[in-house]
Amino acid sequence: MIPVLFYVAAAIAVGAAILAMTRSNAAHALIFLIVSLLGIAVLFFLLGAPFAAALQVVVYAGAIMVLFVFVIMMLNLGGNSQEKEHDLLSFEYWLVPGVMAGILLGELVIAINQTTNPLVSDPVLPKAVALSLFGPYMLGVELASMLLLAGLVGAYHLGRDFLVRNRERSS
Amino acid sequence: MMPEATVPMEHALIVAALLFGIGLFGLMLRRNIIFMLMALEVMLNGAALAFIAAAAHWGNPDGQVMFLFILSIAAAEVSVGLGLVLQMRRQIRSLDMNDASQLRG
Structure with missing residues (x-):
């Protein structure tokens, strides 16, 4: 089935x-x-x-x-x-x-x-994933958190309309 | 040998490869940047499915850990990519990738 x-x-x-x-x-x-x-x-x-x-x-x-x-x-x-x-x-x-x-x-x-x-x-249970994630992959978790922070700052920066205003001022 | 009601890992990997190929063709076929971002999502999902299938086959949690990393990478990529879409719409008033050729690439 x-x-x-x-x-x-x-x-x-x-x-x-x-x-x-x-x-x-x-x-x-x-x-x-x-x-x-x-x-x-x-x-x-x-x-x-x-x-x-x-x-x-x-x-x-x-x-x-x-x-x-x-x-x-x-x-x-x-x-x-x-x-x-x-x-x-x-x-x-x-x-x-x-x-x-x-x-x-x-x-x-x-x-x-x-x-x-x-x-x-033998399915991989969430407990094993968590133990692996916060054990040997601790550095990866830190890097992923920094990546998400960079994505947040980048999206905020790109979402503003200051680029258009700068261009209108220079032209 | 498992009982007969199993799916070999190869079939899951074939599905993952199909998804990756569909995403790749979509990325090359479409010129609208929204569709290109969607194709990237399909490709990331193909990679994630390959990781989960391998994790299930070997009973190893590392594959699921990689899936979590792919998830966070996809979230960051989509947020920045959609911010770029908004800027593209504001600056060149088009979503066609061929119109964004100010660098003469």
Whole structure:
């Protein structure tokens, strides 16, 4: 049973990624990208990494994709708003991602109901990951925190509009 | 040998390679910078899936540690990249990478 779940989730992840790369509308591509990330999260769960699966959903499909949604809505890439509302109402745009996400949800329910995970003999538990992360990889954690701080400062710097004002003053 | 209900690690690695290839083709195919950032996300996910599959195969936590690092790198990359998108929109009023050629590259 579990191998079937794996291959279905893998097909959805790959198919949604292909669909995301070939859409012309950025908002539609983003929906397919989120479905692909959710499919990869199910793959992580089936591969015996439930903590990584939860992080994939919360951080990747949640936080990082929300940044994309903000920028796409801010730049108004999805056509003008009236057409966009019309798109939302016509079901051809959400039918395929909705069915894909529904299949993934069903898979997750089935996989959680299995008492044991037959796909991997000894799944790596979050405790082992934490012991490794804050043991031998302590330096990497510090470097990642500095990278996130640099990303925060860089995004704040780039997000201001002073560059445009400097250019107008010089021209 | 495990019971018959298993998926060989190679299949997970094939899925990871497929995702990476799709991201690479998307990166080369599209010229809109938003789509290029999305393609980078797909490529990072392919790499993460390879790490998780290897960690599951050898029962080693290092792969999941690498996934956490990939996650933080992706967060930093997307925040800076989308800041650049906003600046690009303000300065050259376009999201096409071919219009951003002030350096004559």
